[in-house]
Amino acid sequence: MARSRPLDQVFLQLFGPESDEEVECGVYVFKSLNRVLDSRSIIRHPTVTGLTLCKAWVSKDFQASVLAAVAAEGWFEGHGMSTNQAMRFGGLPEWAVQLAALLPVQQAFPAEIASRQPLFDQLIANSYQPGEGIKAHIDLLRFADGICIASFCSPAIMHFTRDGCQRQSLLLEPGDVLLLCGEARYAWEHGIDSCQEDVWQSRKIKRARRMSVTLRKLLPQHA
Numbered sequence: 001m002a003r004s005r006p007l008d009q010v011f012l013q014l015f016g017p018e019s020d021e022e023v024e025c026g027v028y029v030f031k032s033l034n035r036v037l038d039s040r041s042i043i044r045h046p047t048v049t050g051l052t053l054c055k056a057w058v059s060k061d062f063q064a065s066v067l068a069a070v071a072a073e074g075w076f077e078g079h080g081m082s083t084n085q086a087m088r089f090g091g092l093p094e095w096a097v098q099l100a101a102l103l104p105v106q107q108a109f110p111a112e113i114a115s116r117q118p119l120f121d122q123l124i125a126n127s128y129q130p131g132e133g134i135k136a137h138i139d140l141l142r143f144a145d146g147i148c149i150a151s152f153c154s155p156a157i158m159h160f161t162r163d164g165c166q167r168q169s170l171l172l173e174p175g176d177v178l179l180l181c182g183e184a185r186y187a188w189e190h191g192i193d194s195c196q197e198d199v200w201q202s203r204k205i206k207r208a209r210r211m212s213v214t215l216r217k218l219l220p221q222h223a
């Protein structure tokens with residue numbers, strides 16, 4: 001691995017000469033995720049192939065405008081059955097189009113996904129009360145490869161599990177975005193435990209209300 005590019009210098013300053021991460025075209029590839037950057041960065045997961053964490057990706061202002069737009073939709077002002085999940089197909093609302101436009105899909109997805117039009121045509125907003133999670137799952141196969149999950153409000157730990165035993169965990173903080181393709185989308189399940197508090201690197205993090213927005217594309221036969 002060459003260490004001559006300017007980004008490598010920044011990287012050296014951040015981690016020192018002993019760091020074990022590699023930089024490829026501006027994408028950090030961490031051998032250990034213990035030292036995830038707090039600043040805006042694109043991190044390719046070392047074990048879960050096809051999983052990219054876009055750390056601190058959505059600005060605070062944009063997070064606020066997404067939350068305001070979702071509140072204005074009134075999706076979670078509960079009458080009746082499912083008030084913790086809202087689904088929308090077809091044309092995405094303008095804020096979701098803007099969110100999709102911010103994503104570093106060229107770095108995270110293969111070219112055929114990154115260049116498809118539209119990139120996404122379905123959205124789910126998930127609203128979690130403090131302590132709620134989501135069961136480990138693989139997203140439905142009626143959706144194409146290339147999925148985005150953006151996190152808002154409370155932090156939470158997402159676990160990726162494969163064949164029921166291998167487990168990889170990621171702390172998702174407000175403004176973080178996950179991009180999933182390939183094995184990360186089809187071979188690994190993802191889920192969030194139900195608990196009042198997460199422990200991340202010995203730090204206790206209390207759960208509060210959380211919201212996530214999932215963007216996907218329906219396969220043509222299901223559109």
Ligand SMILES: O=C(O)CCC(=O)C(=O)O
Pocket residue numbers: 124126134139149151158190211212214
């Ligand atoms: O809330 C999250 O971060 C995950 C959402 C999710 O997995 C989904 O909508 O399929």
Ligand SMILES: [Fe+2]
Pocket residue numbers: 137138139190
């Ligand atoms: Fe999912």
